[in-house]
Amino acid sequence: MRLIETSGLTVRYGRKDALVDVDFHIDRGEIVTLVGPNGSGKSSLVRALVGAIPPFKGNVKRKNGLRIGYVPQKLHIDPTLPISVKRFLGLPKRKPSATIEAALASADVAHIGDSQMTNLSGGQFQRVLLARALLENPDLLLLDEATQGLDQPGAAAFYRKIEDVRTELGCAVLMVSHDLHVVMSASDRVVCVNGHVCCHGTPDIVASAPEYRALFGSGTGGALALYRHQHTHSHDDGCDHDHDHSQANSAEKEGADA
Numbered sequence: 001m002r003l004i005e006t007s008g009l010t011v012r013y014g015r016k017d018a019l020v021d022v023d024f025h026i027d028r029g030e031i032v033t034l035v036g037p038n039g040s041g042k043s044s045l046v047r048a049l050v051g052a053i054p055p056f057k058g059n060v061k062r063k064n065g066l067r068i069g070y071v072p073q074k075l076h077i078d079p080t081l082p083i084s085v086k087r088f089l090g091l092p093k094r095k096p097s098a099t100i101e102a103a104l105a106s107a108d109v110a111h112i113g114d115s116q117m118t119n120l121s122g123g124q125f126q127r128v129l130l131a132r133a134l135l136e137n138p139d140l141l142l143l144d145e146a147t148q149g150l151d152q153p154g155a156a157a158f159y160r161k162i163e164d165v166r167t168e169l170g171c172a173v174l175m176v177s178h179d180l181h182v183v184m185s186a187s188d189r190v191v192c193v194n195g196h197v198c199c200h201g202t203p204d205i206v207a208s209a210p211e212y213r214a215l216f217g218s219g220t221g222g223a224l225a226l227y228r229h230q231h232t233h234s235h236d237d238g239c240d241h242d243h244d245h246s247q248a249n250s251a252e253k254e255g256a257d258a
């Protein structure tokens, strides 16, 4: 079932098109990763999907009553403001403590409810933001560069957690990343934008390839993968971003030979 669907979506700021003619959809329970370089229109697409900006052309359809849980890139908390994790999760609207505890448990941080927000590590902080997004029992979990600032094992652990959350709660997940190479192996689909949809497809797990290990280190449990570009697509459609296919190609070969 479609949760969100755009057709022919164009987003314009002033006289400048940020995105042109985008057909995009996300279905119930699927994990979609949106990649693209800086300024390629990822945030614009997300803003249009959630209805924060209107389409200049085309349309965006959302399922009636769609509930979206949003995990931002980061959130500034005044370091002089003492606030515990549980109190933070009760803002702006108080929630039953059982609801808060369940959300913390789903984000794997059940034990830090009484900690001060300002004392959390980067990884714990992102888990709390994830718990906050889960409070409303979302149909769609939206993560905007949610692992920025985490080290690589931290990012990998966070991705694996997201995969678990999808399995447990059945929500769809839309992840946004500016890193073309690092995506979730759990993604059902990867959509690459650069002012338009350049290409889309399934990511390949290349965790066993030496090149993969050289790039990302080991110990990620296969949560990180290189996105194998679809080499069947043509780049003479005005897609002018800089893909580095060499590493992914050699990793694929190694993976195939192994």
Ligand SMILES: Nc1ncnc2c1ncn2[C@@H]1O[C@H](COP(=O)(O)OP(=O)(O)OP(=O)(O)O)[C@@H](O)[C@H]1O
Pocket: 013, 014, 017, 018, 036, 037, 038, 039, 040, 041, 042, 043, 044, 045, 178
């Ligand atoms: N509010 C705005 N007003 C004018 N131009 C904007 C606005 N927001 C974005 N843009 C422009 O639209 C284009 C797409 O920006 P967008 O923020 O969607 O890209 P992005 O892929 O999310 O980038 P990043 O990875 O750097 O966050 C850019 O050229 C940007 O300068």
